[in-house]
Amino acid sequence: MYLKTLTIYGFGHFHDRTFTLDAGLNYLVGPNEAGKSTLTQFIVAILFGFPTKKHPELRYEPLDGSRFGGALTFVQAKTHYTVSRTAGPHGGTVTLHDNTTDLTLPATQLPKLLAPMDQLLFTQVYVINEPRLGQVFSASKQALIERLRHVGAVGSDYWLQRAQQMDKQADTLYKPQGRNPQLNQQLRTYQELTDKLDKANAAYETYWQLRQEQQQRQRQQADLQTQLQQQRRVTTTLTQRVSQWSTYVAWQRLAQNQQAAVSGFSATDATQLEQLRGQLTAAKQTLTADQQRIATAQQAAELPEFFQEYLPVAAQVDPLLTELPDVQLASQQQTALKTTRAELQRRATEIEAQFAQDGQMPRAFSLATTQQIDQLQQRLISANQQRRQLQQTLNQLNERYQQLQPAKAHATNPLADKQVVWLTMGLAVLIGAMFLPGAMFKLVGALLGVAVGYYGVFLVDSSTPASRQLQALTDDIRDSQAQLREKGRLIDDLTNQLDVIGTAHGLGHVPVEQWSATQAAIGEWERLTQQLETTDTQLATIAQKVTNFRQQLATVLPKLATSDDATLWQQLATIVRLKTSLKSQESELATIATRLTHDQAAVTSAQQQVTTFLRTRNLQQVDDFYDRYQVQRERASQAKQQAALAAQLGPENLAALQQVSDLAALQAQLQQAQAKQQTVQAQLDHCTERLATLAGQLAHLTTSGTQATLRQRRQNLVTEMQTTTEKWLVDRLASQWIETTLAAASGDRLPQIIAQASEFYGKLTENRYTKIELTSTTLQVQKQTGEWRTVSQLSRGTAEQLDLAVKLAFAVVMQQQVAMPLIIDDGFVNFDERRRQAAYALLAEISHKIQVILLTADTTVIQLATGRVSQLSD
Incomplete structure (x- = not known):
C-alpha cells in the first residue's frame, strides 16, 4: 500500500491544499511551524479517525473555520481507493470509494483493507519521530526484548500475556528449589507433621506430668500478678506522697500561722473611711477658698500696679477689653488646632511609613x-x-x-472466550495425538493441533x-x-x-489581597492632607487675630504686652473684675463672712465622724487603721494559699501525711514497699521463666497437637497436595503449548527481522556496530572490534538509531503481510551529520520496496533528494 495524494479541506492551518506523493521516497521540507507534524497527524486521522473533542490539541481543527477533514488516495493490490473523513461522531464521517471500479464501498470496509494494521501499531512502528525513538531509553530492557522476540507474530500479545499468567500461577504452586510456592510449603509441612507425630507417640507420659506442673505454675503466676499489682499501687502512692512532702510542709506552716480574723477592718470599712476623709478634705478646701476670697476682698483697696497703669488709658483699653472673650477663644482654638495638626501629621506619617515606596504614596x-x-x-x-x-x-x-x-487482564468477551475454545481444542488434539499409534499419525495429529491453535490465536479478535x-x-x-x-x-x-495595574498605581510591593485595605489607607491619607491644609489656614487666621490684638494693646499698655498669653489674659481679666468689684466690694465681704461660719461647722462635723470611726476600733490615727487593714489582707491571702495547697494534696494524702512524723519515716515506708515489690517481682519472674521452660518442653513433645490431631492434619494435607499438583500440571502444560504455538507462528520471521535490523544498524552507524543479538534474557549489539554493548551503554543518538533500524527492518520484512508507508517527522535531530546522511541513504534504499514520506526542516536533503520534493512554508 502507498499514498498518492493528500487533499486537505481544513486541518490545522492548512485549508484547500493538495499534496501529491510518489510510491517511493518523498521529501516534504519546511521550517518549524510549517505543518510537518500537522501532515503526520492528518494521515493518521484520515486512516484511523479523529480524536474526540476531549483532546482538542490532537484534533487540529481548522484555525480559519473551514470544513474540518480531508481525503487520501492510496493504492493497494493495484486497486486505487479514495477515503475521505469529515467532522462527525465516532471519529468522523467516513466515505470510501473504489476508483478502479468507480464504486462506493461501505465505511466498514476501510478497517478490513488496513487489517491487521491498527492505529496503535501504525503509530508505534510506521510513524517515526524523535520522541518515539527516545522511548528506547524509557522502556525497560525486558520490554524491548519481548517486543523484538514477538514482533513477527502479529496479534500475539493476548496469548503471550495468558502464557505469562499461567507461568506465574504455576510458579506460585511449585518450584523445584523454591520455599514460598504452595506445594513446596505443603511438602515441608508434611515432613514436619510426620516428625511431630513420631515425637508425640514417644513422649505421652512425660507430657501429662509437665502439663500438671504447668497448671499449678499458672495459678501461682495469677496470684503473684495480683499481689504485684497491689504492691505497685502502694509503692506509687508512697512515691507520690514523698514528692508532695514539700507541699505538705508549706501547708503545715500556713496552718500554724493562721489566726482568727478581726472585724472592723474589711474592704468595706476601708471604703467607708475613705469616704469620710474625702468629705473632710472637701470641707477644708471650701473653707480655705472662702478664706482666700475674704482676704482678697480685704486687699482690694490696695490696687495692683498694672491696674493703676490702666486707669489713665481706660478710654483706649476698654474697646479692647470688649474683644477679650473673642481673643481668648481664638487663643484656645489656636492651641487646640496645634494639637489637632500634630495628631493629623502623626497619622499621615504613619500611613506614609507603611505604604509609601521611595517616598511616594500609591495612587488611588x-x-x-x-x-x-x-x-x-x-x-x-x-x-x-x-x-x-x-x-x-x-x-x-x-x-x-x-x-x-x-x-484488564481478566476482562473477557464472547470473542475472547471463542479464542479460548479454539486454543483448548488445539491443546486437546495435540495431547490426543501423542497416544496415536505410529510416528506418522502422531506427527499429523500434532500439526493439526498446532493449526487449530494458530487459527484461534491469529484469526479470532481478542479485544475486550x-x-x-x-x-x-x-x-x-x-x-x-x-x-x-x-x-x-x-x-x-x-x-x-x-x-500591571498594581505597578501603574505604585502597588507593586503590596499583595493583591491587601489592595482594598491599602485603598482605604490612601483615601484616609488624602483626607488627612486636606485637613492639614485646612488646619494650617485656620491657624494662620487665628494667629493673625491674636497678633493684631497684642499689637494694639502694646501701644497703650507696653508692660502688659510683653507677658505670655496666660499672664496677659489673667491680668486683663483682673482689670475687668476690679472694675466691677469696686462697686460691690462691701456687700460681698458680708456674704463671704456668713459662708465662712458655715464652712467651719462642716469641717468640725467631718472631723468628728472620722474620730468616731477610729475610736470604735480603738485607734488614734488613720495610719493605724491601714496597718491593721493590711495585716487582715495578708491573713486572708494566706488562708487562700492554704486551701489551694490542701486541694493540691487531696483529702486522702493530706490525712495520711498528718499521721507521719517526718520525711525520713515516709521514705522508710517507701523503701519497705519497694523492697516488697521487688521480692514479689522476683517470684513472678521465676514462675514465668519456669512456665516458659514448661511451654518449650510441651511444645517440643507435642509441637502442633495430639497424635489423633496430627494424623488427621497429615491426611488432609495429602489431599490438598494432590489438588495443588493437578493445578500446577494444567497451568504448566497450557503455558508450554501456547509458547510452542507462537514460536511456530513467528519463528520464521523473527530471525529475518533481527538479521535485517543488524544490516540496517551497520549502515546507520557506518559499520561501527555490525550485529544485533537477541537471547532469552539479553539484548546486545556487537561493535566492529568484537566488543558487545547493552542498550543502556549506548548514547541517546546511537540507541535511537538501533530503534530506527528495528522498525525499518520490521516494515521491510513484513511488507508482504502489512504493507504501509513509513512516515518520518524530523526523527533524526539527535543524529550527527554523518549518521544523518547515512539515514537518508538508507531511506532511499528501502524506498524501492515501501513508500517513505520524510518530513524535515533539514534543507540539505534537497541537494541529496532522489525522489519527489515538496516545499512547506510557515
Missing part, C-alpha cells in the same frame, strides 16, 4: 479601575475553583484507571470491553490534563493583568 484607583480589579479577581477566583474541580476530576479518573488496571473502557478513560484523563493547562495559562494571564 478610579471607579473604572476598581470595577476592572473586581472583575479580574472574580475571574481569578472562578478559574482557581475550576482548576481545583478539574484536579479533583482528574484524580477520580486516575483512581478509576488504577481500579480498571487489575481487571475493558480495553475499550480503559482507552476511553485515558482519553478523558488527557482531556482533563489539557483543560488544567488551559486554566493555568488563564490564571497566569489574570495575575499578570493585576500586576
